[in-house]
Amino acid sequence: MKIKVLGCSGAEFPGHNPPGFLLDREILFDAGSLTNVLDKYAQAKIKDIFITHAHLDHIRGISFLADNIIVAKRRQRVNIISIPSVIKTIKRNLLNDSLWPDFTMIPDYENAVLRYRELKSGKTMRINDYKITAYRVTHSVPAVGYMVEDAKNKRFFYTGDTGPTDSTWKKVGDKKIHCLIIEVSFPNSMRDMAILTGHLTPQLLKEELMKIKQMPEQICITHPKPQHFKAIKKELEGLKIKNLRLLKDGDIIRI
Numbered sequence: 001m002k003i004k005v006l007g008c009s010g011a012e013f014p015g016h017n018p019p020g021f022l023l024d025r026e027i028l029f030d031a032g033s034l035t036n037v038l039d040k041y042a043q044a045k046i047k048d049i050f051i052t053h054a055h056l057d058h059i060r061g062i063s064f065l066a067d068n069i070i071v072a073k074r075r076q077r078v079n080i081i082s083i084p085s086v087i088k089t090i091k092r093n094l095l096n097d098s099l100w101p102d103f104t105m106i107p108d109y110e111n112a113v114l115r116y117r118e119l120k121s122g123k124t125m126r127i128n129d130y131k132i133t134a135y136r137v138t139h140s141v142p143a144v145g146y147m148v149e150d151a152k153n154k155r156f157f158y159t160g161d162t163g164p165t166d167s168t169w170k171k172v173g174d175k176k177i178h179c180l181i182i183e184v185s186f187p188n189s190m191r192d193m194a195i196l197t198g199h200l201t202p203q204l205l206k207e208e209l210m211k212i213k214q215m216p217e218q219i220c221i222t223h224p225k226p227q228h229f230k231a232i233k234k235e236l237e238g239l240k241i242k243n244l245r246l247l248k249d250g251d252i253i254r255i
């Protein structure tokens, strides 16, 4: 599996794009970065977008992609996939014909640019040769992470935004995770803020990793706040965990 990191930042500044992870050019996990990074050819290949939760830094690219498809008069249909409560929030608050057009009705329902597909937590969807399962995580709003398994039983798990959680790791069970893409948003000095807002610090990450039955082969860190990047980087290095890497925009993850 090859994943291109379109963005992996916990806020937006020049050179720091919000989260977007592109698998095989067609399947996107979170849409914080999309049209700001991908050219028109790459945008035209996208078929499925899995959303972890409905915070703006994870969904905003959907709006601009849909608009670009219509303007280009492309016959492209994109599935927006998530748990029912996330779909409901996007429907009600983003693509609501007020803040932005309802692209599930444009040009008409039959040929609409966007289509919602619900995936309940704990359930698996098959896309191409992949099995993709949603697992609830702990955040300030309903949120899931996605476990992706390919035909050779290689797996990655993308947490999206999460604070400390026991139930997620229990549900994931003893499945080997070859690559864990997990968030760390704040430095250790902001532990209380991290727990309050459903995020992790380097120390909290260490505590989470101890809950996982088999240590992942690769650990990729996403979502650091750029304002605290240096402190987070130093504290992550201090954990002395091998195969741990702090992602940057444009990176490629191979699994």
Ligand SMILES: [Zn+2]
Pocket (backbone or CB within 6 Å): 053, 055, 139, 161
């Ligand atoms: Zn969030």
Ligand SMILES: [Zn+2]
Pocket (backbone or CB within 6 Å): 010, 055, 057, 058, 161, 223
């Ligand atoms: Zn976020």
